[in-house]
Each structure stands twice: as structure tokens, then as C-alpha cells.
Amino acid sequence: MWSSKNAQAVAARHHDATGxxxxxxxxxxxxxxEAQASHPDLFEEITACG
Structure with a gap:
């Protein structure tokens, strides 16, 4: 599994190279x-991939 910013391109190149x-x-x-004071941790669990 690729999780970098260009994962779609890597998957496409892998398919082209290997089938x-x-x-x-x-x-x-x-x-x-912006986040409201009533939910200061609403998005803390979300992290970027790659």
C-alpha cells in the first residue's frame, strides 16, 4: 500500500510496469x-497521510 502524496501516480506506474x-x-x-470553542478537539484525531 502506498500512502504518499503521489500514491495514485505510483499505483498507475506500478500497473503499467508490471500489469x-x-x-x-x-x-x-x-x-x-474555524473550530469553535465548544469543540476544541473535534479534528485532532485526523492526520494527513504521507
């Missing part, structure tokens, strides 16, 4: 505004 089935999962995080 192996490959895939890249994507996660989309959207944040609007």
Missing part, C-alpha cells in the same frame, strides 16, 4: 471556518 492490478484510495476532508 498487476493496483488501486489508490482517496480521502477528502473539507473544513469550513
Amino acid at each position: 498487476h492490478a493496483t488501486w489508490a484510495d482517496q480521502v477528502l476532508l473539507i473544513r469550513y471556518g
